[in-house]
Amino acid sequence: MLKQFLVVVILMLSGFCAQAQTQDTVVRKPADTVIIAPPKKVNDAGQRFVPKVKKDKEYHPDTTHIPSLAVKRSLIIPGWGQLYNKKGAWWKIPAIYGGLGALGYSIVDSQRGYKKFLAFYNIKNLGRVPLPTDREYEAYQKYKAEYAIYAGQSTTYFTEIVSNYQRNFQISILGVVAVWGIQAVEAYVEAKFISSFSVDNDLSIKVSPGFINQQPTYAMLTSTDAYIPGIKITFTLK
Incomplete structure (x- = not known):
């Protein structure tokens, strides 16, 4: 009788522990993100501000100069x-x-x-x-x-x-x-x-920093400075 009582108690404890370890998983949805646009700039008259477009100056050769x-x-x-x-x-x-x-x-x-x-x-x-x-x-x-x-x-x-x-x-x-x-x-x-x-608008020039890749030599095989700084000049004809 005592043995049967102990078995019943053990089974009840096992079921209780298993139920305590199982938890419901609740997945929370992220909150909706609302993007607020910045207010449009207006002038004193209440009209929308539109920046002026600056026109580049055009250069042309002096064909009258001989x-x-x-x-x-x-x-x-x-x-x-x-x-x-x-x-x-x-x-x-x-x-x-x-x-x-x-x-x-x-x-x-x-x-x-x-x-x-x-x-x-x-x-x-x-x-x-x-x-x-x-x-x-x-x-x-x-x-x-x-x-x-x-x-x-x-x-x-x-x-x-x-x-x-x-x-x-x-x-x-x-x-x-x-x-x-x-x-x-x-x-x-x-x-x-x-x-x-x-020089007119058909020719543009761009100057930017860059690196020059040197040819591998014996001195460079033992050095980590495989590139040296330089200036890159790019001409573009439109």
């Missing part, structure tokens, strides 16, 4: 092409004429010195004071006071000075030609690539 005309004007009159281009002419024209003026003075001074010392050389080579019947007499009368200063010099001395003046004269002539040609070329470049050329 590079060949700038060159022709510069070849005729130095600085005329720069004045035609109108960009930077305020300092280019004085610089051109300053260089031509210095070279022109050098030409005149070299020619004057060449003639004077050539006369000194002829008088010295004559070996005496020129007579009225001599070819050197007129030059001697003209440079008599100055020749007295150099009378003690040798003919070699006068030869070297004459050669120096002749060389300076030739270099000055070449300098004038060079300045004349350079200012004509400058006028053409100014008219061709600056005044008659511009």
